[in-house]
Amino acid sequence: MRFRKIFVIGLALSLLGIGVPAWSDNDPRSCNDLMSSDTPAYVVCRWMATPDEAADIARFWLDNDGENMRNAGPPDSPWIDCTEEGNTCPEVPGDGGSSDGGDPSPAPEESGPPECEGGGKDCYVDPSEVSAAEVKSAAETAEGQAVKTATAAGLRVWIDTDLADDWKAGKLAEAVKRVGALAMQDGVVGLRFTSQLGYNQTLSSAEEIDTFMAETTKALRAALPGRKLAVHTVVPVLGCGADEACKTELAKKYPLLDPERVGAWLSKGLVDQLSLDDGHLATEYATWKIDAVTAQRNQWIQVRARAWDAYGTIGAEDAVFTAPGSSQLTAEQALKTITERVAAPLQSDAAETVTLWTRWQDPKGTVNRVLGEKLAGNATWEQLTRLSEVKPRLATIYNPATPEVDVATDLKKYAEAFGQVYLTVV
Numbered sequence: 244m245r246f247r248k249i250f251v252i253g254l255a256l257s258l259l260g261i262g263v264p265a266w267s268d269n270d271p272r273s274c275n276d277l278m279s280s281d282t283p284a285y286v287v288c289r290w291m292a293t294p295d296e297a298a299d300i301a302r303f304w305l306d307n308d309g310e311n312m313r314n315a316g317p318p319d320s321p322w323i324d325c326t327e328e329g330n331t332c333p334e335v336p337g338d339g340g341s342s343d344g345g346d347p348s349p350a351p352e353e354s355g356p357p358e359c360e361g362g363g364k365d366c367y368v369d370p371s372e373v374s375a376a377e378v379k380s381a382a383e384t385a386e387g388q389a390v391k392t393a394t395a396a397g398l399r400v401w402i403d404t405d406l407a408d409d410w411k412a413g414k415l416a417e418a419v420k421r422v423g424a425l426a427m428q429d430g431v432v433g434l435r436f437t438s439q440l441g442y443n444q445t446l447s448s449a450e451e452i453d454t455f456m457a458e459t460t461k462a463l464r465a466a467l468p469g470r471k472l473a474v475h476t477v478v479p480v481l482g483c484g485a486d487e488a489c490k491t492e493l494a495k496k497y498p499l500l501d502p503e504r505v506g507a508w509l510s511k512g513l514v515d516q517l518s519l520d521d522g523h524l525a526t527e528y529a530t531w532k533i534d535a536v537t538a539q540r541n542q543w544i545q546v547r548a549r550a551w552d553a554y555g556t557i558g559a560e561d562a563v564f565t566a567p568g569s570s571q572l573t574a575e576q577a578l579k580t581i582t583e584r585v586a587a588p589l590q591s592d593a594a595e596t597v598t599l600w601t602r603w604q605d606p607k608g609t610v611n612r613v614l615g616e617k618l619a620g621n622a623t624w625e626q627l628t629r630l631s632e633v634k635p636r637l638a639t640i641y642n643p644a645t646p647e648v649d650v651a652t653d654l655k656k657y658a659e660a661f662g663q664v665y666l667t668v669v
Contacts, residue, residue, distance in 0.1 A: 373423040373466050381424035385650075386668050389643035392651050393666060394430030396658040401473065402426045403640060403665035406436045407445040410455050415462060422668055423466045433471030433515065435665060436463060440476045441499035442520075449499055460513040473516035475560060478502050479527050481519075484541035489531040502549065509554035517551065518558040518598060521584065536583055543591035552593060558638075559588040562600035562611070569615035570623035577626040589633060598638040598665065599627075601657060602647060618647055618656050627660040638663035 274288040292300065304312045325332035381387045386402075393400045402425050409418035426434040436459060446452050456474075463472055478500050483489035494501070508514050519542070524535040533541070551557050561584050564570050564577070572580060588594035601613045614624050630637065639661045643650050657664065 372468070373420060373427050377420060377424040378427045382428055384425075385643060386425050386666065387428060389641075389650050389654075389666055390425065390428045390431060393641075393654050393664050396654045398654065398658050398661065399635075399638075399663040400428075400431045401433055401435055401638075401663065401665045402431060402668055403435045403438075404668045405438055405445075406459055407440070407455060410459055411445065415459060419459075419462050419466050423463070425666075425668060426467050426470050431470065432663075433473060434463065434467065435473040435475060435516070435518075438475040439520070440474055441505075442477050442497070446499075449501075449504065452499060452504070456508060456513055471515040472513070473518065474508060474514050475518040475520065476500065476505060477520040477523060478505055478542075479523055481542040481545040482524065482528055482533065482538035483531070484533070484537070484544070486531050486533065489528060489533065492530075493527070502545070506549055506551055509551050512554070514555060516556040516558060518560045518596075519546070519594075521559055521561045521563070521588075536587075539583070539587060540591075543588060543593040547591065547593040552595065556595050557593055558596040558598055559584075559594045560598040560600075562603065564613045564623055564627070565600055565603065565611040567609050567611055569612045569619065570621055572623045574622040574626060577623040581626055581630070585630065585633070585637070589636060596636045596638060596663070597633075598640065598663075599661075601639045601641070602645075603640075604645070612647075614647075614656070616647075618653065624660070630660065634660065635662035637661045638665060640665045640667060642667035644669070 272290045272293065274290050290296075304315075382391070390400055390402075402422055404418075404422045406415065406418050406422070409415050422434060422436075425431070437455075440446070441452055446455055460472060463470075479497050480490050480493045480500070481502060483493060505517070509517055521539060521542075524538045524542075528534070528538045546552075546557060563580060563584050564572070566572075570577070585597050585599070588597055599613070600611075602610065604610050613621075613627070615621055627637075637660065639657055641653065641657065641664050643666060646653050654664065
């Protein structure tokens with residue numbers, strides 16, 4: 244407890260430090276030596292209060308059993324020790340004791356659900372919550388069985404759906420009940436309720452997106468207590484870095500994907516996870532001679548600078564390993580791609596998870612895969628399965644309605660490389 248006090252007080256008071264920025268390593272307060280060698284020059288580190296100073300500050304407040312801290316309180320503040328003989332302290336309703344007011348619980352008409360006639364129980368059901376009967380019924384569906392199978396395979400499960408169309412059609416409540424019953428299954432972490440938000444054409448204005456997010460998250464929070472909420476989108480302007488022409492052009496091209504709007508979904512507590520797609524990296528920035536590696540580096544520097552990870556989990560999402568039929572990468576090519584698209588986001592200290600598509604079908608009907616047909620192995624898969632140290636951070640997307648072999652076989656195979664799975668529900 245004492246160490247915790249030292250840390251908290253030292254951290255709080257260190258924020259009061261004043262001084263010039265540490266633009267060079269000659270500054271005695273510089274902590275640039277703690278940063279990696281590839282840190283951009285404009286990112287600097289400076290002690291607001293050095294570790295020694297912070298320790299001295301903490302000692303000042305905590306020495307003599309916190310005497311200075313006690314003396315710093317408001318003058319003449321009342322203080323009663325309820326344990327001393329002769330002192331009487333009022334009992335707080337609800338603390339297990341009795342009080343002159345009788346039963347501290349509010350009357351039914353004042354708060355809470357009404358009493359059942361005849362003293363029965365369970366006669367009241369909050370209409371905003373998914374009922375136990377609905378959860379039980381959902382467990383018997385194909386998607387519910389897929390949840391059980393994925394959990395048994397050791398995968399952390401998310402339900403993946405898109406509620407934007409339902410919201411737009413005025414059918415949000417029904418959709419929340421339907422997918423919510425699956426999200427409340429044992430082993431499910433949460434629900435990703437929309438993808439490509441602001442990038443696709445489902446919602447066409449900033450006001451529409453704001454209303455959708457507010458109303459949908461409110462409904463989901465009420466219906467799914469204890470479950471996390473996630474969204475997927477893309478913010479192209481982040482890849483521009485310091486190129487003003489690039490930022491200006493992409494802000495015009497994608498007006499609904501303003502970083503401040505996207506960041507507010509996290510800072511306002513609407514969602515717990517934000518996934519940023521990397522599918523645009525190779526082509527979007529060619530005009531400004533920004534390659535995919537540089538664009539990705541720019542993106543994660545911008546995300547880190549905005550401290551989005553202070554409000555929720557940030558993830559990268561990529562289909563780069565898939566190809567028509569199966570991945571055609573050699574072992575060397577696969578390793579290079581892993582370095583660029585998996586290791587780089589994680590090492591950036593901005594993305595905490597990476598979701599890799601393993602199978603999807605384009606509008607022409609072509610099936611794109613990582614593994615070959617019927618889960619045939621290849622060099623790419625072999626390299627992915629070697630990432631055991633970051634396996635809990637790796638996820639894939641799986642649609643139980645279109646299995647490669649069967650749900651159990653597919654999920655068992657994917658669990659070789661991934662620690663999490665997003666189960667698609669239409």
